Amino acid sequence: MNNILNSIKNWMSEHLLLSFAIIFVIGISAGSLLFGGGNAGTESSTEDHSAMEHAPGTLWTCAMHPQIKMEKPGDCPLCGMELVPMDTDDGEDNGDGDYTVKLSNSAMKIAEVSTTPVEKKAPYKEIYLPGKVMPDERRISELTSRFSGRIEKLYVNFTGQKVRKGQVLAQIYSPQLVTAQRELFEAFKFQETNPGYYKAARNKLKLWDLTDKQIDDIVNSGNVKFYFDVLSPLTGTVTMRMVSLGDYVKEGTSLFEIIDLSRVWIMFDAYENDIPWIKLKDKIKFKIKSIPNKVFESTVTFIDPVLNPKSRVAGVRAELNNPKDLLKPEMLASGRLKTMLPGSGDQLLVPKSAVLWSGKKSVVYVRTNNHQNMFRFTEITLGADAGDSYVVLEGLNDGELVATNGVFKIDAAAQLKGEKSMMNPSGGKQSMGGMAGMDMGGDSKKEKKEAKEGDAKEETSMKMDMEVDAKFKTQISGVVTSYLALKDAFVATDSKAAVAKAKTMKKTMAKVDMALLKGDNHIMWMDMKKPIDGNLDKIIALSDVEAQRLAFADLTEGVYKTITMFNITGLNVYYQFCPMSKNGEGAYWLSLESEIKNPYYGDAMLSCGETKETLK
DSSP: OHHHHHHHHHHHHHHHHHHHHHHHHHHHHHHHHHTTOOHHHHHHHHHHHHHHHTOTTOEEEOSSOTTOEESSOOBOTTTOOBOEEEOOOOOOOOSSSOOEEEOOHHHHHHHTOEEEEOEEEOOEEEEEEEEEEEEOGGGEEEEEOSSOEEEEEESOOSTTOEEOTTOEEEEEEOHHHHHHHHHHHHHHHTTTTOHHHHHHHHHHHHTTTOOHHHHHHHHHHOSOOOEEEEEOSSSEEEEEEOOOTTOEEOTTOEEEEEEOOSEEEEEEEEETTTGGGOOTTOEEEEEETTEEEEEEEEEEEEEOSSOOTTTOEEEEEEEEEOTTOOSOTTOEEEEEEEEEOTTOOSEEEEEGGGOEEETTEEEEEEEOTTOTTEEEEEEEEEEEEETTEEEEEESOOTTOEEEEESHHHHHHHHHHHTOOOSSOTTOSOOOTTSSTTOOOSOOOOTTSOOOOOOHHHHHHHHTTGGGSOHHHHHHHHHHHHHHHHHHHHHHTTOHHHHHHHHHHHHHHHHTOOGGGOOHHHHHHHHHHHHHHHHHHHHHHHOOOHHHHHHHHHHHHHHHHHHHHHTTOOSOOEEEEEETTTTTTTOEEEEESOSSOOOTTTGGGGTTOOEEEEEEO
């Protein structure tokens, strides 16, 4: 029994020591973990974390201002928030060095981006031609007195009276003719012996517009005729009567103007940039304002070789029979002529809605073949205006897809990413401060491409207009209202009124509360506000209306961008364009009326232009 108890005690002693050993090892291991034991492992962890924070090429951005890009960690220069690392993405190389912008699927939907293929076809254009009815200049006759005398009888009593060819219009008593008739009678006595004398006496009367029959009647009657008839040279309408009964007229005095209106001219005004499209024998359809339900058709019979130096238009003539005198001179006409550019076959055409303008440069966004949501910034050279399209001379190929809707939003996304854009055509290699042209404290390296943002940031930039405060939109609507009043001053060519309206708009701009905007919207408004205020200051400072109009053209560009970028709705205004204004570069304006009232020319060329877009 004692032996058994001793065996149990020995087993427990051996295993108890083992248990304590196991517990001791576990305790040391736990202590190492809790109190930083294992220096080698700690140093390794610290080195990995440091490498992650300072990895070459890591960019830092602000969660609230994704346009901020820094090469080192720190605080946001706009809001002071701590910068966070962003994923770098060198994008997709399209092989020609052009910059691209990539949109996520959700951003594509928000921007409502749509594309259209560039294609080769005959460049047709429909040209609007204002004009009016004019008399045929070849059918106008002005009667003048061939001899002096007194109006004894007048058979045409009012302007507009119809007359026939050969009809007597008036009778004149002329002492000169009385003397000439007596000389004729004397010469007639010597007709056989001196025929030359007789012939000279007859010719003297013929030079005074007497016919051979009238002279024969005088000779046969043997009596001096005291009153001579003034006959109508054609059938038509008396449009001017310059004499009255009893007037004494001298040789060469105008008596009547008679016009044959059985055939008339329709004289149209062709603007300078439309003239190359118009050629002889082109068909032209037109309406007369006073006969709205009837469409007339004719052909181009003459194109004026000289432009009017003031209105910068050339006359284009069509002719039309007018047997019932339905068309009357000075009636207003509006014609449309659909034609193809002379001497041209199929040419490469791009829709107008795809083209952005950066000064004199033309820009489109081309969808790349290797990515459905990747768009390439492409500068192109444009040719003739072909209605809804432009002829492309350089920069595009047949079949390429260009963005035709949502183009401004693609450009805005490219600008925020630092890529090439309409507002930043030099490219996206800028200082790491984020905003173009501003140093936010970052270290600039021009050799390095700007990193692109993630899909979430793209959505944020595309949703800018959706996040604009309603009060801000109302304030901008007030700015547009004051702009429209300024536009009316230029339509009236009133420099003083333009100054007054510009001052009013300046006050309206000052009332816009930019504190209502957050993040990117705030920055975008700051960029747009400066040129608007600057052009208003120019208009106020200038006294010459033409110089004011140049500033107004730049002002319009800023107002239009504000409306479109911040999605200001409920305006119901028309975005209109005149190709002749701004020294031939063309300029836009906004109007409440669809009828063209050109603020760049006023009455000199009031109807020059066309509506390009309706902002509702």
